[in-house]
Amino acid sequence: MTSSYREGAKRIAPLAPAALSFGAAFGVLAGTTGIGGLAAVVMSATTFAGAAQFAAITVLQDGGTVAAAVTAAVLLNLRYLAISVAVARAFEGSRLRRLFESQLIVDESWAISQVGRGRIDRRVLIGAGLVLFVFWVGGTALGALAGDVLGDPNRLGLDGALPALFLALLATQLVDRRTKVAAVAGGSIAFVLLPFAPAGVPVIAASGVCLWELKKR
Amino acid sequence: MSSAWVVVLLVGAFTVAFKAAGPVLLGSRPLPERMSQAFELLAPSLLAALVVTQAVGGKQEIVFDARLVGVAAGIVAIRLRAPLIVVIVVAALATALARVAF
Numbered sequence: 001m002t003s004s005y006r007e008g009a010k011r012i013a014p015l016a017p018a019a020l021s022f023g024a025a026f027g028v029l030a031g032t033t034g035i036g037g038l039a040a041v042v043m044s045a046t047t048f049a050g051a052a053q054f055a056a057i058t059v060l061q062d063g064g065t066v067a068a069a070v071t072a073a074v075l076l077n078l079r080y081l082a083i084s085v086a087v088a089r090a091f092e093g094s095r096l097r098r099l100f101e102s103q104l105i106v107d108e109s110w111a112i113s114q115v116g117r118g119r120i121d122r123r124v125l126i127g128a129g130l131v132l133f134v135f136w137v138g139g140t141a142l143g144a145l146a147g148d149v150l151g152d153p154n155r156l157g158l159d160g161a162l163p164a165l166f167l168a169l170l171a172t173q174l175v176d177r178r179t180k181v182a183a184v185a186g187g188s189i190a191f192v193l194l195p196f197a198p199a200g201v202p203v204i205a206a207s208g209v210c211l212w213e214l215k216k217r
Numbered sequence: 218m219s220s221a222w223v224v225v226l227l228v229g230a231f232t233v234a235f236k237a238a239g240p241v242l243l244g245s246r247p248l249p250e251r252m253s254q255a256f257e258l259l260a261p262s263l264l265a266a267l268v269v270t271q272a273v274g275g276k277q278e279i280v281f282d283a284r285l286v287g288v289a290a291g292i293v294a295i296r297l298r299a300p301l302i303v304v305i306v307v308a309a310l311a312t313a314l315a316r317v318a319f
Contacts, residue, residue, distance in 0.1 A: 014302035018309075035221040046229030056228050066220045066227075073228040079263060080235040086256040088239030089247060098240040105236045111264060118257035160287020160312025161305045163272035167288065168295050168304045170264040179261040186262030190269040194279050202274075206266030210255040 008127025011112050016135045018161060021153040022050055023139020028148050033061045037144030044140040048133060049106060052076040055199055076200035082207050083110055090122040104129025111169040185209045287312030
């Protein structure tokens, strides 16, 4: 029974160094922009979504308003609303337990816990999410306290490892014509919107492929 | 309260609510058949979009850089049926090397 929690932790383990490294980079950025270490750690623990955190802090750093920073991050995280509804059935127990467990939903833990036909293994998601959470929040604290000790994650090529990871997980999803068409459509929508739409919108728009499937029948 | 804290708390509250919405509000009630069929396409469409935005995304622009070399190396590893960790390490190494080389 506990083995599937462990299975999730095992599957996500290769990403732990990336979570630590990007977490530290976020801590360093927050330190240099005067956000403060405590706020950075609180943000990593509650928002727990890299792109949105970097986006919000960068907007503030560039002199943007609070509203602009929040909007950027909310747009980036809106996809979690779709994912959350899609995986709702997999969660069980009291509302409080579901509230806490659902916070471990991140792109990587969700993608890695897929068991086919859009369903997920909750225990795998939780095991994977916990590992990412510890390394992400730990990395943020490390970066905020110790400064730039791990180096730039991009210099280590970790920014190129992320799309490759998503591609590897995507490959396991392409089981029939429907899923292949959805992938091509989703990727194309994101590509076309990238130069025009604010960050986050291309990905949400891509998930609109599902709506088209709803309409079809 | 500083504006940074306001951003941290607001973004945190929104994200917690987004992630919790399904499991807390819907619970284990099954989705209508048509909806769950539609959600079968969420993983392929969203993952493909993440591949694109992570590989060539910039600040509201398309950027071709060392990441593409990493993705190409990753594709080779995926085609050779390498385990996930190998795909990640190969892609990271190729990206880092390409960045040094160019």
